[in-house]
Amino acid sequence: MKGYWAVILIMIVIQISFFWAGVKPACALADSRDCGRLYLLSNGAVAAAIGSAELWLRVRSRYHKQVVTGCGFVLSCLLYFIVEPFADGAQMAWIVPIVVPLVYFDRRLLLITGGMTSVSYAGVYLLLERPVFDKPLLEFLLVEAMIALFIFIANGVIIRAYEASMELEQLTKSEQSLLVERAISDRLLKIDALTELYNHKTFHEYLDSLLEQCEKNGLKLQLGLLDIDNFKQINDTYGHWIGDIVLKEVAARLRETIGLNDFAARYGGEEFAVIFTDKTLEESREMVEKLREAVERMEHPYAGDKPITVSIGLCEYERGDAKEMLFRKTDDALYEAKRTGKNKVVLCTGAYASLSSK
Known part of the structure; x- marks a missing residue:
């Protein structure tokens, strides 16, 4: 609508310039004193039409394109x-309504508006231009041809814009599909398929990054290694598919127990690894103890309702220790838990005192 206001403002300026320059209208009514009033009325009608459309757009939410x-x-x-x-070539004004559907890329509106424009100009020629201005038939045909050509070009532009939009949509969908496939691929590379925990490789990548933070920024970190007790006996007695069920259930309890900033992985076979961050050693110990108790309380009707337990070794990283030293201490704590009766949590402090046992 701002464009319409700009057009009427320009036309008013041009008319005033013509009057000041003494340019006389070529109309038969040019000598009439009512000529000025006629143009004032015409400009007022234009302003009223634009104002009415502006009001409709502000008040109503429908038929904006049509208005x-x-x-x-x-x-x-x-x-x-x-x-x-005032001047020849005023027929160019009939192009204005054809431009609007082009802005909206609406073919149906373009064809309707184009048809109305062509018919309206034919009526103007027969009732005004031919009898009053004595315009030749050839000029009428040229203007109609110009209107038809503009409609044809505008229609082609809309069709091409629609095709480009469809191509862009297809390209966007393809890119989204690639992103989804890449995300799935990345997940498959990082996640253990059976337990849906992170795999061994991803665990070490994440641990290396955290150990750097420990050395640079003093991040608190504890490593826990968890091993299912007598897992080989479970496999030999009930079959490997029962063993897979046990692994899934232990992994589920592990996910439920750890915090949002912690990291759990299937380290290999029946062994799991957990990285605790931003916690004290005591807080991490309480979490792994909670995990041990949760696993112990699980029921296993498919395994003769015999209890399944886990042994856990827990160690806090100390600045200056390499990753290998951290694993060695934690693995020693896990071995101590296994050696001293299983189903317990052992810290790698001093003589590996058991903090919890059944």
Whole structure:
């Protein structure tokens, strides 16, 4: 709508310039004192049409395209009658309503508006241009051809824009599919398929990054190694598929127990690894003890309802220790838990005192 206001403002400026320069209208009514009033009325009608359309767009939420196009059609008619008495080529004003559907990329609106424009100009020629201005038939045909050509070009632009939009949509969908496939691929590379915990490789990558933070920024970190007690006996007695079920259930309890900033992985076979961050050693000990108790309380009707337990070794990283030293201490604590009766949590402090046992 701002474009319409700009057009009417320009036309008013041009008319005032013509009057100041003494340019007389070529119309038969040019000598009439009512000529000025006629143009004032025409400009007022244009302003009223634009104002009405502006009001509709602000108040109503429907038919915006139709209102803007209709306003353009009325504007083109009135501009034609304003310009025609002063200069040739006023027929170009009939192009205005055809431009609006092109802005909206609406083919149906373009064809309807184009047809109305062509018919309206034919009526103007037969009722005004031919009898009053004595315009030749060839000029009428040229203007109609120009309108038809503009409609044809605008229609081609809309079709091409639609095709480009479809191509862009297909490209976007393809890119989204690639992103999804890449995300799935990354997940498959990082996640253990059976337990849905992180795998051995991802665990070490994450641990290396955290150990750097420990050395640089003093991040607190504890490593826990968890091993299912007598797992080989479970496999030999009930079969490997029962063993897989046990692994899944222990992994589920592990996910439920750890915090958002912690990291759990299937380290290999029946062994799991957990990295605790931003916690004290006592807080981490309480979490692994909670995990041990949760596993012990699980029921296993598929395994003769015999209890399944875990042994856990827990160690806090100390600055200066390499990753290998951290694993060695934690593995020693796990071995101590296994050696001293299983189903317990052992810290790698001093003589590996058991903090919890059944």
